[in-house]
Amino acid sequence: MNRLEYLTELRRRLEDGGLAAEEINDAMRFYEEIFLDAGVEHEAKTAENLGTPEELANKILQDSGIHPQGDSVFQMEAAADPSQAHSTDSNAPQNSNSLTKLLIIIITSPIWFSLMCALAAVALAILCALLSIIIAVFATGFSLTIGGIITLFTVYPAGIALIGAGLICIGLGGMIIVPITKGIWHGCVSLFNKFTNFVHKFVSSKAVA
Numbered sequence: 001m002n003r004l005e006y007l008t009e010l011r012r013r014l015e016d017g018g019l020a021a022e023e024i025n026d027a028m029r030f031y032e033e034i035f036l037d038a039g040v041e042h043e044a045k046t047a048e049n050l051g052t053p054e055e056l057a058n059k060i061l062q063d064s065g066i067h068p069q070g071d072s073v074f075q076m077e078a079a080a081d082p083s084q085a086h087s088t089d090s091n092a093p094q095n096s097n098s099l100t101k102l103l104i105i106i107i108t109s110p111i112w113f114s115l116m117c118a119l120a121a122v123a124l125a126i127l128c129a130l131l132s133i134i135i136a137v138f139a140t141g142f143s144l145t146i147g148g149i150i151t152l153f154t155v156y157p158a159g160i161a162l163i164g165a166g167l168i169c170i171g172l173g174g175m176i177i178v179p180i181t182k183g184i185w186h187g188c189v190s191l192f193n194k195f196t197n198f199v200h201k202f203v204s205s206k207a208v209a
Helices: 003-016 021-038 040-050 053-063 072-080 082-090 092-151 156-208
Strands: none
Touching: 003 021, 003 040, 003 053, 021 040, 021 053, 092 156
Protein backbone atom coordinates (compact mmCIF):
# COMPACT_ATOMS: atom_id res chain seq x y z
CA MET A 1 0.00 0.00 0.00
CA ASN A 2 1.45 3.35 -1.00
CA ARG A 3 1.27 6.65 0.87
CA LEU A 4 -1.84 8.01 -0.87
CA GLU A 5 -3.83 4.81 -0.43
CA TYR A 6 -2.82 4.45 3.20
CA LEU A 7 -3.58 8.04 4.20
CA THR A 8 -6.87 8.07 2.28
CA GLU A 9 -8.04 4.94 4.09
CA LEU A 10 -6.81 6.30 7.43
CA ARG A 11 -8.71 9.58 6.96
CA ARG A 12 -11.90 7.69 6.03
CA ARG A 13 -11.74 5.52 9.13
CA LEU A 14 -11.06 8.51 11.40
CA GLU A 15 -14.02 10.36 9.91
CA ASP A 16 -16.23 7.28 10.33
CA GLY A 17 -15.04 7.03 13.93
CA GLY A 18 -16.30 10.54 14.70
CA LEU A 19 -12.94 12.23 15.34
CA ALA A 20 -12.98 16.05 15.16
CA ALA A 21 -11.86 17.55 11.84
CA GLU A 22 -9.01 19.49 13.46
CA GLU A 23 -7.63 16.37 15.14
CA ILE A 24 -7.95 14.45 11.87
CA ASN A 25 -5.95 17.12 10.03
CA ASP A 26 -3.25 17.09 12.72
CA ALA A 27 -2.97 13.31 12.53
CA MET A 28 -2.86 13.33 8.72
CA ARG A 29 -0.09 15.96 8.68
CA PHE A 30 1.94 13.97 11.20
CA TYR A 31 1.74 10.63 9.36
CA GLU A 32 2.21 12.27 5.97
CA GLU A 33 5.51 13.69 7.24
CA ILE A 34 6.53 10.19 8.33
CA PHE A 35 5.94 8.89 4.79
CA LEU A 36 7.74 11.87 3.22
CA ASP A 37 10.74 11.46 5.52
CA ALA A 38 10.98 7.76 4.65
CA GLY A 39 10.94 8.48 0.90
CA VAL A 40 8.85 7.20 -2.00
CA GLU A 41 10.82 3.97 -2.30
CA HIS A 42 10.03 3.03 1.31
CA GLU A 43 6.29 3.82 1.31
CA ALA A 44 5.23 0.16 1.47
CA LYS A 45 7.65 -0.58 4.31
CA THR A 46 6.50 2.51 6.22
CA ALA A 47 2.87 1.45 5.85
CA GLU A 48 3.78 -2.02 7.12
CA ASN A 49 5.59 -0.55 10.15
CA LEU A 50 2.61 1.66 11.02
CA GLY A 51 0.19 -1.25 10.84
CA THR A 52 -3.01 -1.32 8.87
CA PRO A 53 -5.03 1.92 8.55
CA GLU A 54 -7.74 0.27 10.65
CA GLU A 55 -5.32 -0.53 13.48
CA LEU A 56 -3.77 2.92 13.44
CA ALA A 57 -7.17 4.62 13.28
CA ASN A 58 -8.32 2.59 16.29
CA LYS A 59 -5.27 3.71 18.27
CA ILE A 60 -5.86 7.36 17.40
CA LEU A 61 -9.55 7.11 18.27
CA GLN A 62 -8.81 5.40 21.57
CA ASP A 63 -6.24 8.06 22.43
CA SER A 64 -8.93 10.70 21.83
CA GLY A 65 -11.35 8.90 24.14
CA ILE A 66 -13.44 7.50 21.30
CA HIS A 67 -14.22 3.78 21.18
CA PRO A 68 -13.85 2.45 17.61
CA GLN A 69 -16.85 0.79 16.06
CA GLY A 70 -17.06 -2.92 16.73
CA ASP A 71 -15.75 -2.79 20.31
CA SER A 72 -17.90 -5.62 21.69
CA VAL A 73 -17.00 -4.97 25.35
CA PHE A 74 -18.12 -1.38 25.12
CA GLN A 75 -21.32 -2.31 23.33
CA MET A 76 -22.26 -4.93 25.93
CA GLU A 77 -21.62 -2.51 28.81
CA ALA A 78 -23.65 0.19 27.12
CA ALA A 79 -26.55 -2.20 26.55
CA ALA A 80 -26.51 -3.43 30.15
CA ASP A 81 -26.20 -0.03 31.86
CA PRO A 82 -25.99 3.08 29.64
CA SER A 83 -25.09 5.45 32.48
CA GLN A 84 -22.29 3.17 33.68
CA ALA A 85 -20.96 2.73 30.15
CA HIS A 86 -20.94 6.49 29.62
CA SER A 87 -19.06 7.00 32.85
CA THR A 88 -16.52 4.35 31.95
CA ASP A 89 -16.13 5.78 28.45
CA SER A 90 -15.68 9.42 29.39
CA ASN A 91 -13.85 9.30 32.71
CA ALA A 92 -11.82 6.15 33.28
CA PRO A 93 -10.00 5.96 29.91
CA GLN A 94 -9.24 9.68 29.92
CA ASN A 95 -7.92 9.61 33.49
CA SER A 96 -5.87 6.50 32.76
CA ASN A 97 -4.53 8.03 29.54
CA SER A 98 -3.62 11.28 31.29
CA LEU A 99 -1.73 9.47 34.04
CA THR A 100 0.04 7.23 31.52
CA LYS A 101 1.04 10.23 29.41
CA LEU A 102 2.38 12.03 32.48
CA LEU A 103 4.47 9.01 33.48
CA ILE A 104 5.82 8.62 29.94
CA ILE A 105 6.73 12.32 29.79
CA ILE A 106 8.60 12.06 33.10
CA ILE A 107 10.40 8.85 32.13
CA THR A 108 11.41 10.04 28.66
CA SER A 109 12.19 13.62 29.72
CA PRO A 110 16.00 13.11 29.62
CA ILE A 111 15.71 12.11 25.94
CA TRP A 112 13.43 14.80 24.57
CA PHE A 113 14.85 17.51 26.85
CA SER A 114 18.36 16.74 25.59
CA LEU A 115 17.12 16.83 22.00
CA MET A 116 15.40 20.16 22.61
CA CYS A 117 18.58 21.62 24.11
CA ALA A 118 20.61 20.35 21.16
CA LEU A 119 18.19 21.87 18.65
CA ALA A 120 18.24 25.16 20.54
CA ALA A 121 22.05 25.15 20.56
CA VAL A 122 22.20 24.51 16.81
CA ALA A 123 19.67 27.26 16.11
CA LEU A 124 21.59 29.68 18.35
CA ALA A 125 24.89 28.83 16.64
CA ILE A 126 23.38 29.46 13.20
CA LEU A 127 21.87 32.73 14.40
CA CYS A 128 25.19 33.90 15.87
CA ALA A 129 27.04 33.00 12.66
CA LEU A 130 24.58 34.92 10.49
CA LEU A 131 24.63 37.91 12.83
CA SER A 132 28.44 37.89 12.71
CA ILE A 133 28.35 37.99 8.92
CA ILE A 134 25.85 40.86 8.92
CA ILE A 135 27.89 42.81 11.48
CA ALA A 136 31.02 42.25 9.39
CA VAL A 137 29.24 43.56 6.28
CA PHE A 138 28.09 46.67 8.13
CA ALA A 139 31.54 47.22 9.66
CA THR A 140 33.17 46.91 6.24
CA GLY A 141 30.67 49.34 4.76
CA PHE A 142 31.24 51.98 7.43
CA SER A 143 35.02 51.52 7.24
CA LEU A 144 35.04 51.97 3.47
CA THR A 145 32.75 55.00 3.72
CA ILE A 146 34.89 56.71 6.37
CA GLY A 147 38.07 55.81 4.50
CA GLY A 148 36.56 57.21 1.31
CA ILE A 149 35.67 60.50 2.98
CA ILE A 150 39.25 60.86 4.21
CA THR A 151 40.67 59.87 0.83
CA LEU A 152 38.56 62.55 -0.90
CA PHE A 153 41.02 65.17 0.29
CA THR A 154 44.00 63.39 -1.26
CA VAL A 155 42.84 61.20 -4.16
CA TYR A 156 39.34 62.29 -5.16
CA PRO A 157 38.42 59.40 -7.55
CA ALA A 158 39.61 56.77 -5.08
CA GLY A 159 37.63 58.46 -2.31
CA ILE A 160 34.45 58.39 -4.40
CA ALA A 161 35.02 54.70 -5.20
CA LEU A 162 35.54 53.83 -1.54
CA ILE A 163 32.43 55.73 -0.46
CA GLY A 164 30.39 53.98 -3.16
CA ALA A 165 31.65 50.56 -2.10
CA GLY A 166 30.93 51.37 1.53
CA LEU A 167 27.39 52.49 0.81
CA ILE A 168 26.79 49.31 -1.23
CA CYS A 169 27.91 47.16 1.71
CA ILE A 170 25.68 49.06 4.11
CA GLY A 171 22.74 48.75 1.72
CA LEU A 172 23.30 45.02 1.26
CA GLY A 173 23.49 44.55 5.00
CA GLY A 174 20.21 46.39 5.46
CA MET A 175 18.53 44.38 2.69
CA ILE A 176 19.54 40.97 4.00
CA ILE A 177 19.15 41.49 7.74
CA VAL A 178 15.34 41.76 7.72
CA PRO A 179 14.50 38.64 5.62
CA ILE A 180 17.22 36.59 7.32
CA THR A 181 15.96 37.54 10.77
CA LYS A 182 12.38 36.70 9.79
CA GLY A 183 13.47 33.43 8.22
CA ILE A 184 15.42 32.39 11.31
CA TRP A 185 12.51 33.26 13.58
CA HIS A 186 9.92 31.39 11.52
CA GLY A 187 12.30 28.45 11.12
CA CYS A 188 12.88 28.21 14.88
CA VAL A 189 9.15 28.43 15.59
CA SER A 190 8.37 25.79 12.96
CA LEU A 191 11.10 23.49 14.28
CA PHE A 192 9.86 23.88 17.84
CA ASN A 193 6.26 23.17 16.79
CA LYS A 194 7.29 20.06 14.87
CA PHE A 195 9.33 18.82 17.81
CA THR A 196 6.53 19.36 20.35
CA ASN A 197 4.07 17.70 17.94
CA PHE A 198 6.42 14.73 17.61
CA VAL A 199 6.74 14.44 21.42
CA HIS A 200 2.95 14.63 21.77
CA LYS A 201 2.36 11.92 19.16
CA PHE A 202 5.12 9.74 20.63
CA VAL A 203 3.69 10.01 24.14
CA SER A 204 0.15 9.43 22.85
CA SER A 205 1.16 6.32 20.92
CA LYS A 206 2.96 4.90 23.95
CA ALA A 207 -0.03 5.64 26.17
CA VAL A 208 -2.35 3.81 23.77
CA ALA A 209 0.02 0.89 23.47
